[in-house]
Amino acid sequence: MACQTPIVVALDFPSRDAALAMAGQLDPALCRVKVGKELFTRCGPAVVESLHDRGFEVFLDLKFHDIPNTTAMAVKAAAELGVWMVNVHCSGGLRMMAACREVLDQRSGEQPLLIGVTVLTSMEQSDLADIGLDLDPAQQVMRLAALADRAGLDGLVCSAQEARAIKASLPRLALVTPGIRPAGSVQDDQRRILTPAEARQAGADYLVIGRPITGAVDPAEALAALVAGLAG
Numbered sequence: 001m002a003c004q005t006p007i008v009v010a011l012d013f014p015s016r017d018a019a020l021a022m023a024g025q026l027d028p029a030l031c032r033v034k035v036g037k038e039l040f041t042r043c044g045p046a047v048v049e050s051l052h053d054r055g056f057e058v059f060l061d062l063k064f065h066d067i068p069n070t071t072a073m074a075v076k077a078a079a080e081l082g083v084w085m086v087n088v089h090c091s092g093g094l095r096m097m098a099a100c101r102e103v104l105d106q107r108s109g110e111q112p113l114l115i116g117v118t119v120l121t122s123m124e125q126s127d128l129a130d131i132g133l134d135l136d137p138a139q140q141v142m143r144l145a146a147l148a149d150r151a152g153l154d155g156l157v158c159s160a161q162e163a164r165a166i167k168a169s170l171p172r173l174a175l176v177t178p179g180i181r182p183a184g185s186v187q188d189d190q191r192r193i194l195t196p197a198e199a200r201q202a203g204a205d206y207l208v209i210g211r212p213i214t215g216a217v218d219p220a221e222a223l224a225a226l227v228a229g230l231a232g
């Protein structure tokens with residue numbers, strides 16, 4: 001059965017066994033899963049295939065950032081794995097994003113959603129100042145969102161704190177929002193956070209949630225509670 005909720009569980013684990021043990025506690029009708037840099041670097045495409053075999057749609061979160069040709073070929077390789085979603089850094093620029101769009105458009109059949117990472121949800125204004133950007137995260141997100149729209153991307157990774165403003169000006173773009181923290185849970189290294197319900201109210205289309213689910217005593221129960229909270 002296709003996934004019925006906006007929740008994407010981040011499988012940030014150091015081994016295939018650990019990732020699949022967690023996936024085994026989750027229901028593909030209630031969430032999609034995300035494979036990021038740690039898991040993919042350790043396990044490679046085989047873990048994506050195993051998750052597909054278990055019925056999950058997979059967001060391959062490798063945040064490609066390189067020259068246009070290299071990035072486009074990486075996106076093509078991701079598409080050939082049959083993933084549901086793939087992403088690149090918007091700060092790679094317009095030509096880089098357009099090359100990724102073009103390589104997917106040249107393929108036949110079902111394509112992954114092509115998503116641009118704006119400003120990491122772990123970053124706040126002082127972090128942008130450290131890298132020479134004298135503006136607040138929301139301004140930089142809007143600038144990169146407009147660029148991603150021009151390049152024909154399908155959506156953005158951003159904080160849900162920016163979702164309302166982006167939806168108001170660029171409603172075509174799907175918004176994928178990490179930095180989701182249920183009320184009362186620890187912030188960890190995230191900085192621009194919202195609760196699941198606040199994120200949905202602001203216009204987020206997909207909620208990326210890792211530790212609040214995978215670090216719970218009972219991940220299946222944590223996921224079910226989040227799903228119930230969004231439905232209510």
Ligand SMILES: O=c1ccn([C@@H]2O[C@H](COP(=O)(O)O)[C@@H](O)[C@H]2O)c(=O)[nH]1
Nearest residue numbers: 010036119120121178179208209210211
């Ligand atoms: O801006 C970004 C982009 C990606 N992420 C990823 O999302 C998850 C969040 O995990 P939590 O445990 O819920 O913090 C993680 O895999 C990040 O690599 C992000 O947090 N922010």
